[in-house]
Amino acid sequence: MCQDLTQCRVPPFTERPSGPGNPGDLEPRVLARGVLGRAAMKRALLLVLASLGVSASAIACSGAVESTPAAAAVVPEAAPPVQREAGVTPPEEKPPVRDVNAPLVIDLGKVAHGQDVTLKVPVGALGFNVVVESKNGGTDVVGIERITSPSGEVVHELFTPKGGSHATSESSFGSIASASVPQSEAKSANTPEPGTWTIRIGGAGGIGGGGDSDAGTLGPATLHAEARIQMGSTTGFAGGRLDVNVFVPTGVKLGNKTLDSESAATNEGIASRLDTFFNALSEHVGIDRGDVTFLPVKAQLKYVDDYDLLLEAFAASTGRPDNQSLSIMLTNGIDLDGGGAWGIAPGIPGVPARSGTPMSGIVLAIGDTPAVGDGLTMLHEAGHFFGLNHTTEFYGGYADPLGDTPRCDDISLDDPTSFQKCPDKKNVMFPAFYGTAGSAVVVSDAQRAVFRGSPIYKAYKDPLPAMSTMGAHTSKKAAGERITLARSGRALTPVETWLSASLCGHASHGKLDPAAFAGAQGRPQTIDALRAAAVDADLPEVMRKKASAALRALTP
Ligand SMILES: [Zn+2]
Numbered sequence: 001m002c003q004d005l006t007q008c009r010v011p012p013f014t015e016r017p018s019g020p021g022n023p024g025d026l027e028p029r030v031l032a033r034g035v036l037g038r039a040a041m042k043r044a045l046l047l048v049l050a051s052l053g054v055s056a057s058a059i060a061c062s063g064a065v066e067s068t069p070a071a072a073a074v075v076p077e078a079a080p081p082v083q084r085e086a087g088v089t090p091p092e093e094k095p096p097v098r099d100v101n102a103p104l105v106i107d108l109g110k111v112a113h114g115q116d117v118t119l120k121v122p123v124g125a126l127g128f129n130v131v132v133e134s135k136n137g138g139t140d141v142v143g144i145e146r147i148t149s150p151s152g153e154v155v156h157e158l159f160t161p162k163g164g165s166h167a168t169s170e171s172s173f174g175s176i177a178s179a180s181v182p183q184s185e186a187k188s189a190n191t192p193e194p195g196t197w198t199i200r201i202g203g204a205g206g207i208g209g210g211g212d213s214d215a216g217t218l219g220p221a222t223l224h225a226e227a228r229i230q231m232g233s234t235t236g237f238a239g240g241r242l243d244v245n246v247f248v249p250t251g252v253k254l255g256n257k258t259l260d261s262e263s264a265a266t267n268e269g270i271a272s273r274l275d276t277f278f279n280a281l282s283e284h285v286g287i288d289r290g291d292v293t294f295l296p297v298k299a300q301l302k303y304v305d306d307y308d309l310l311l312e313a314f315a316a317s318t319g320r321p322d323n324q325s326l327s328i329m330l331t332n333g334i335d336l337d338g339g340g341a342w343g344i345a346p347g348i349p350g351v352p353a354r355s356g357t358p359m360s361g362i363v364l365a366i367g368d369t370p371a372v373g374d375g376l377t378m379l380h381e382a383g384h385f386f387g388l389n390h391t392t393e394f395y396g397g398y399a400d401p402l403g404d405t406p407r408c409d410d411i412s413l414d415d416p417t418s419f420q421k422c423p424d425k426k427n428v429m430f431p432a433f434y435g436t437a438g439s440a441v442v443v444s445d446a447q448r449a450v451f452r453g454s455p456i457y458k459a460y461k462d463p464l465p466a467m468s469t470m471g472a473h474t475s476k477k478a479a480g481e482r483i484t485l486a487r488s489g490r491a492l493t494p495v496e497t498w499l500s501a502s503l504c505g506h507a508s509h510g511k512l513d514p515a516a517f518a519g520a521q522g523r524p525q526t527i528d529a530l531r532a533a534a535v536d537a538d539l540p541e542v543m544r545k546k547a548s549a550a551l552r553a554l555t556p
Contacts, residue, residue, distance in 0.1 A: 103353060107226055108226055116200050117198070120195070120196050125230065127180060128181050128453070131351050133357070143202040149188035150197060153187065155184060163186075163401035182450055239288060242287050245292075245317060245328070246270070250299040252302040261296040276378075286448070314357075319356065324353045327362070328378060331363055346359040348384050362382060368540045387450045387454060414516050426440055427447075496543065498517055499547055
């Protein structure tokens with residue numbers, strides 16, 4: 001009886017066809033973005049709009065800079081904040097308190113566009129992340145162009161993980177960019193080969209910058225690069241725990257409650273959303289629930305309807321010390337350029353364990369969407385933040401770099417029935433939330449490796465004597481739940497499914513095209529169905545707004 005609800009969540013950053021075959025494409029496009037500045041940033045923002053969806057059956061030397069872990073500047077953990085377990089629903093069993101590895105933070109120093117920097121990765125690393133940012137700020141486009149392993153394998157090229165179809169490591173939100181290893185199935189990335197890795201800093205060089213990095217012309221060292229290495233146990237990944245900072249704008253609503261950071265900490269609805277998120281993370285990835293801390297953020301962020309607010313939302317952790325935790329800002333709506341979104345991540349990956357940057361956190365819209373849907377949307381956005389692409393994109397024939405996630409060749413945003421035929425529809429990173437919940441949610445082995453390689457969580461230092469619980473951390477269970485976006489639990493109509501799929505706001509690729517949809521499905525019927533949906537209290541507000549916007553487009 002359930003049907004497809006779909007959810008379009010965070011589409012990728014930039015959609016350039018990439019690969020060794022078209023290096024010439026790099027410079028013009030980068031320059032264009034540099035010139036366009038804010039406008040380009042806006043477009044890029046749209047690319048990343050995550051979103052919604054639920055379905056009933058249905059989102060870096062003038063001489064290489066070399067650093068070793070021994071020389072690492074370890075960023076201190078934050079002073080222990082006041083923590084309140086989100087929880088009216090206490091976890092059934094608390095995970096044992098286990099020792100965690102200290103974060104390995106390596107300052108790569110000042111770097112220039114086009115410069116190669118080296119990073120020594122020790123034995124036992126599960127993954128690492130590199131962040132480059134401009135000290136000029138503003139419109140300086142920066143990026144991580146290439147990552148080469150000690151044995152010479154290029155695991156990241158043209159700002160794209162090996163095997164990927166589009167770039168993910170160029171700045172879109174502010175002058176900061178991020179890339180992780182692994183983000184692909186490259187052999188020397190899984191797990192990272194110990195030894196000296198080489199990272200080429202890219203980007204257009206900004207004003208007075210170096211331009212084409214491949215030409216070997218370095219610009220002034222106006223950038224700064226930093227790496228974080230995630231270390232596992234002596235036997236590899238042995239689990240870990242993820243701390244979460246929940247940022248709550250004063251006045252945000254959930255159901256009939258108006259919340260702030262104090263009341264959110266004891267709100268049952270918030271607790272159930274976090275429970276869904278943590279349960280799924282534990283079951284499918286093997287990372288346990290850590291500390292949850294509720295923090296206030298300014299009231300204006302209770303509705304994110306322009307880009308400045310979105311940047312503030314991503315940087316909700318401003319003023320807090322860097323630490324290994326995921327920042328999630330709750331809001332009542334993400335509505336940019338008429339495109340509503342359920343959730344949004346600032347990049348693939350985001351900037352882990354750093355506070356206050358325009359890529360430091362994810363944003364989730366709550367209000368009248370189902371708790372389970374919110375929890376899973378949180379996991380989807382976290383997936384982007386940890387380094388995962390959508391399994392398939394709605395446009396361009398693009399897909400993720402991972403071979404063990406099927407791609408959907410026939411996906412079409414104008415045909416909601418196409419989602420049902422997609423072999424990747426149950427994957428947590430499917431671009432439209434299909435309504436799959438519980439154990440039926442699929443996370444592939446390669447996706448798990450990406451999650452586990454991120455330095456954002458606290459990895460356990462030692463393996464348990466018996467890894468009895470780790471067997472459950474696969475996605476092979478057949479049983480599963482279905483959830484729907486309709487309050488009543490009914491299946492969504494085709495028009496509603498289309499609306500839910502469109503909650504990602506990409507201006508040119510993932511955005512709804514009401515005229516095309518009406519042309520394919522029948523204009524009068526489409527208009528009637530949209531009028532009904534626009535006022536249907538059974539549907540979440542974000543879908544009613546989408547219906548209204550589509551109606552305006554069809555009936556000016
Ligand atoms: Zn997404």
